[in-house]
Amino acid sequence: MTAFLHAGRFRLPLQRPLVMGILNITPDSFSDGGRYAQLDAALAQARRLLDEGADMLDIGGESTRPGAPTISVEEELARVVPVLRELVSWQVPLSIDTCKTEVMRAALAMGVDLVNDIAALEAPGALDAVAESGAAVCLMHKQGVPQSMQQAPQYQDVVGEVGAYLQVRREQARVAGIATERILLDPGFGFGKTFAHNAALFGALPALCRDCGPLLVGVSRKSMLGHLLGERPATERDAASVAAALLAAQSGAAVLRVHAVRDTVDALKIWQGLLPLSLPAES
DSSP states (O other): OOSEEEETTEEEEOSSOEEEEEEEOOSOOTTTTTTTOSHHHHHHHHHHHHHTTOSEEEEESSOOSTTOOOOOHHHHHHHHHHHHHHHGGGOSOEEEEOOOHHHHHHHHHHTOOEEEETTTTOSTTHHHHHHTSSOEEEEEOOSSOTTTTTSSOOOSSHHHHHHHHHHHHHHHHHHHTOOGGGEEEEOOTTSSOOHHHHHHHHHTHHHHHHHHOSBEEOOTTOHHHHHHTTSOOGGGOHHHHHHHHHHHHHTTOSEEEESOHHHHHHHHHHHHHHOGGGSOOOO
16 A cells, blocks of 8 residues: 555655544535534634544535535635635645535645545546646545435446446546545445445455555445434434444555544554554555
8 A cells, every 4th residue: 555645735644544534614414514614613623623633624615415406616615715714824634525626726726735526536627637736636436426326326346346436537547647645545435325335345445445545435424324223313323433434444444534533533543552463564
C-alpha cells in the first residue's frame, strides 16, 4: 500500500487508518440535516471533531442520501464557501465532498486538500480540475444517481464490478496527471447497492485493499447497519458505526469517514495498543 497520501498542503502517513470527520452543511442530510447549516454551528462542530481526534474534515454542501434532490452550483457554493473560508486558516487537512466541477475548482482555489467525489471525477472538466491542483482525490463507485439509485440495484458480481470500476477510474486519473499517492478509492457502500451487495463488498475489503490500493470506507450511520439493528434510526447507530469502522480498519482501510470521531479514535487506539501485530503490513 502507498505509504502516504499527498493531499494538498499535507503529506499524511498511512501507517495507521486516518479518521475523516463528517461535516454536513446541508438542511437534509440523512442523519444530521440542518444541525450545522449555520456558520457558527458548522465551525463549532469542526472544532469539536478536531478536538476528538479527526485527522481531516470532509465538508459537504449537498446531500447524497437516497432520494435526495439535486441543488444548483450557486446554492452549494453558498453553503460551503463561508465555512471553507474560515477553515483553511486552521491548517488542518480539508476535503470537499462534491461532484460538481465548479464547486471543486472554487474549493481548490481556496486551498482545500482533497476532493471527495461520489461520481469519481466523471463530470466534464473534473479530472483536469484536480490534476491541475496539488490536492488528493477520492474516487467512489456508485450505480445510478442518488434520486433513484436504491430502487433496483443489480450486479452480476458486485465485488468484481466495483473493483474493476475503481481500478479503471484510478488509471484514468493517473493518465490525467494525478499521481498515485494522491488517489484514494471508495467502494461506495449504500450507493446503488442492496444490503447483500454491501455485505459482499465489506467482506471483500481485504482483497479490494490489496488490488485497488488505499481505500476510504464510509459506512457511518448508514442503512446497511440499520438493517442489522432492526432498522434503528440513523442517530442511534453510532456504536454499530464504530464497530464497522474497526472491522474496516482491520481489513486494511486507509481512511475511515465517520460521524462519531471520538469513539472511533478510541476504538482504534485500543486495537492498536492491545493487538499491535494486527496492523496491515506496509508494503
